[in-house]
Amino acid sequence: MHSLFHMPADQITFAMVQDFVGLRIPENLRIEYKTSGDKSLEGIAAMANTNGGILFYGVSEGKTGVPEEIVGAPHGTREALVNKMATIFDPPWTPEVIEIPIDGSSDKVVLLVRIDPDQVPRPLLHQGTVYVRLEGRNERATRLLLLAMLTEPAKFENPLPQLGLHLPRQYEVPPQGDLVLRAVANINLHMLRGRHRLPRGTSRTVVEALEQSPINEAVYQLMFGRTDMEPATSPWVPIQATATRVRLAKEYYPTSPDDVNVDERINVYCTVKLHGAQPLLEVVLDVVADLAQGDTAVFNDIEKALPSVARSAAAYVLPRIAQAATGLSGGPDPTTSVFVSGPPADLASEHQKTRYQRSSLLHRNARDLALYVDFTSLGERVGRDSISHGAAEVLPYEINELGWGGAVREALITMAMDWGFTEPRLLQHAKP
Structure with missing residues (x-):
């Protein structure tokens, strides 16, 4: 967490505010930028009713919620703002409002309104309305949210999504997979605390979302982009369905007029x-490749394929299910993480074990990704330890600024550095 959230008020300088604005962090659950107007009070009330945060008064924002410029506010704005909060909020309440003079200006200041959620008399009403903070915006509280705040305040204290780094072994990855690309997207649906089931028709909704998603692009890039064969596919098939869990599968395989018995397959x-009690809605999307005899994947293909996997899970499937469950078209941004993995040692396919058994270096660990992936494009690597898997979070502000390709690229850079590539060379992605 940035020091501005907890540093004593008398130690905060204008340079620190400049540094924070220079990070270009977009508005989110705990950050808002305002220059003037009563919308500031709405934002303060929304954060107070949710997770708290900081409202920067005197900082302009762009179309995507990214801060653009410190424009400041006139002297006397702090007193006016405090007086408004004391009279408009019900019950009367004021958070900490820190006034910071702008260097080189005799009549302008920046205000930091710091909201500690533990000090708020919830629910806090603004002109008779209860507002809550979603990802980068304020919304009127639904009846269910209001009931939760009144009857279960302890459970409402932190509805932020929690990141769960699920490795492929923990989620029933098929044993024959030589290479697994995974994306996990999750979000807390705190307004559904009383309901512990998925909405009816979830399987159909998932199929519709996947058919509109770029998941096919990921599969074609990973396998068919490296062959001259035409792809064939099976339909999406439900393989598990309960009140709280749905799992579907689809197979892709190359065919050609001359040879239809190709042993390369991709299952999605x-x-x-x-x-959970929150509850947490989670989407796990796995692209599981069985490579042809003697073949390996190229890391550049993974670079190109993984953004489509992550985008399909977080921007297509998860929002559709969340909307079906809540009836709301908006909500906080999901927490998204991506993974690259080979098969567990005890589940590695037999032909992979035999074909590499002459290599004493690589066969020390049958899960070594170097058996299945050519990492040459990443550059020089320090150390000779095997690479079993990689995992990294995809950050929301990087998605906003760089697009999915650029944001996943940053996650892959983290993985590569964990693998020992101190200066990894990855492809540049244009923002879609």
Whole structure:
């Protein structure tokens, strides 16, 4: 967490505010930028009713919620703002309002309104309305949210999504997979605390979302982009369905007029799960490749394919299921993470074990991704330890600024550095 959230007020300088604005962090659950107007009070009330945060008064924002410029506010704005909060909020309440003079200006200041959610008399009404903070915006509280705030305040204290780094072994990855690309997207649906089931028709909704998603692009890039064969596919098939969990699968395989018995396959598995007391809605999308005899994937293909996997899970399937469950078209941005993995040692396919058994270096660990992936494009690597898997979070502000390709690229850079590539060379992605 940035120091502005907890540093004593008398130690905060204008340079620190400049540094924060220079990070270009877009508006989110705990950050808002305002220059003037009563919308500031709405934002303060919304954060107070949710997770708290900081409202920067005197900082302009762009179309995507990214801060653009410190324009400041006139002297006397702090007193006016405090007086408004004391009279308009019900019950009367004021958070900490820190006034910071702008260097080189005798009549302008920046205000930091710091909201500690533990100090708020919830629910806090603004002109008779209860507002809550969603990802980068304020919304009127629904009846269910208001009831939760009144009857279960402890459970409402932190509805932020929690990141769960699920490795492929933990989620029933098929044993024959030589290479697994995974994306996990989740979001807390705190307004559904009383309901512990997925909406009816979830399987159909998932299929519709996947058919509109770029998941096919990921599969074609990973396999068919490296062959001259035409792809064939099976339909999406439900393989598990309960009140809280749905799992579907689809198979892709290359065919050609001369040889239809090609042993290269890609299976895609989509798992949707609702679990926990929050509850947490989670989408796990796995692209599982069985490589042809003697073949390896090129890391550049993974670079190109993984953004489509992540985008399909977080921007297509998850929002559709969340909307079906809540009836709301908006909500906080999901927490998204991506993974690259080979098969577990005890589940590695037999032909992979035998074909590499002469290599004493690589066969020390049958899960070594170097058996299945050519990492040459990443550059020089320090150390000779095997690479079993990689995992990294995809950050929301990087998605906003760089697009899915650029944001996943940053996650892959983290993985590569964990693998020992101190200066990894990755492809540049244009923002879609």
